[in-house]
Amino acid sequence: MSEDLLIKNGLIVTGNERGAIYGKGHVSVSNGMITSIGPGGPSMKADTVIDASGCVVIPGLITAHTHLYGILLRGASLNVDPPTDFAQVLQRVWWPLDEALTVDDAYASALSASADMLLNGSTLYADTYSGPNSIEGSLDAIARGTREVGIRGIVAFEMTERHSQQEGERGFQEGLRFIKSLKKNDLVSGMMSIHASFTVGDEIVAKTVNEAKKLNVPITVHTSEGLVDLYHNLERSGERTVERLSRLGVLGPRTVLAHCVHVNDHEMDLIAESKTSVAHNPMSNMLNAVGVSPVPSMLKRGITVGLGNDGWIYDPFENMRCALTVHRLASGNPSAIGPEQIFRMATLDGARCYGMDSRIGSLEEGKSADIVILDGSRVPTPLTKDSVIGHLLNTFGGSDVRDVFVGGIHSVENSRLKLTSQSNVAKISRESARSLWSRLNK
Ligand SMILES: [Zn+2]
Structure with a gap:
């Protein structure tokens, strides 16, 4: 044979x-x-x-958390006052960006970010797309770019009620529609995504959890990435972020919490007991100056931790190196975390986050x-x-x-990319970014 x-x-x-x-x-x-x-x-x-x-x-290598559209911001010079905390990073950079995105931008960024990840050794990404003015059809455009490059993608629309409940509902419906449209054995699969605890009400969270269970798909949510999430939850319900997510039934073996920078021992216990996974994004955390996620403590509790890039620096080797060093710096312990643990986060445990470890x-x-x-x-x-x-x-x-x-x-x-033209990918991406930057700086 x-x-x-x-x-x-x-x-x-x-x-x-x-x-x-x-x-x-x-x-x-x-x-x-x-x-x-x-x-x-x-x-x-x-x-x-x-x-x-x-x-x-x-x-x-497995990229357990990303935002493909982040690639369109590479090198951009934005006319904004420099942010001084994470809430301002969102308000001045990321939210104006996602509001300016079109479905064509979603496609262009899927092409170029997929190409960037694949050329750097990543064969699966888990993406959440946010675009309040380009909701319907955005996930099909992302899936198209992903398939053309030939990488695996777990694709989701990042639901938020930042502007209105209707916006949340439309994001929810886009995710649902897309997941139901997928065929088996596709490079692309779907998941449900909630932006963050502080931008959604209880009702839509419960509804999302319910649908994700019915469809047997993963669910992901940014969790205490910055203090804004933690303070908002404490102020509104007297609960810390993971406590609220636990009460709303979000935690479980099919859930991936992105970041978990500001989580205490009780929250990590809740994550461990419920077999929830965490996507760690050390380079992004440093870029946004949000703090250091207590990953060594999570690993001691047996929590599955994958490694993501959060839409910045798609080379998984750079993210691995950063994960290796940041916890040593933060703890003052040069043995805080080892290379085997980091490599596992970028491979088998990344797959385990999304229930794919029996296949990849x-x-x-x-x-x-x-x-x-x-x-x-x-x-x-x-x-x-x-x-x-x-x-x-x-x-x-x-x-x-x-x-x-x-x-x-x-x-x-x-x-070199083999399934599509690398120069054409760059051309489409640059044209999209040029137009996007001019809209942002209008
Ligand atoms: Zn993210």
Whole structure:
């Protein structure tokens, strides 16, 4: 029997529960699934054979929280007074941005952000789109851009009642409509998304939880990213943010709380007891000066933590490196968190956040062939089974990504997009951003 694909002679980091690593190993793929993985070279034939000598083969990295439309803000010079706290970051930057977005912008940003993530080694993102003036059809546009690039996406409309209850209802309906329109075995799946506890009333939260359960899809909500969320909840209901979410039935194994910067021990206990997951976004937290999420305490409680970028810096290696260092700085403990823990957050635990760990997140027989091959030629010290995890956190970056496979489809080859024109993606994205910036600075 002939396999579709054989990757041989690579240093294979499986990312499985045991952390198995094979020097000069192989991965074979048939019908998009991994059929064999292990040390040495098998005797089977394959339609495509890739010699990964000198390369590291890892599972596709997982971006557990992002905003694709954030890419359109890269380098923008906005005529706003510099924000001095997180509430002002939202009011002066993010909310004017999302109000100016069109469905075409949603498509353009999905193309370019998907391309950026895939080229840097991420094979799945979980996105929430916010656009109060571009609600209907936005998720179809995002799904189209995602499929054209060939990355996996979990797509959601970020529901908010920031302007009105009607706005919340329209966002809710867009999410529902989109999820119901999806077919099985698509690169794109759906989830329900609530912007944040402080921008929604009890009624729509309960309704969203109910529908997400019925549809058996994940639900995500920004949680105490900044103090504004915590203070708002304390003032309005006398509860901390996670306490309110718990009372409203939001917590549970299909829920991913983004950020969780300002959470105390009781809130972390609630998260752990309910088997809720957390998407950690350290670079974004630093950018917005919101604080440091107590991730080491979450890990001690057994909370599943994935790694996200929150719409800024899509290279997962940069986010991994930041996650490794920020908790050491914050705690004054150079052993606060280790490279194995961070790599796991970016792979298997990222998949676990969204209930996808039986299908992706590690290189194992029977799992989908979401595979990244890293060029090891610029590694300055020995690249061995013992050193490779250290190199993944200390040496490698997105620019070392040579090949990417998603479900066995070769979507990046020699560091270039294979399924669509990279120059066309850049052109569409730049045109969209140029127009968006001029609207923002009017
Ligand atoms: Zn976010």
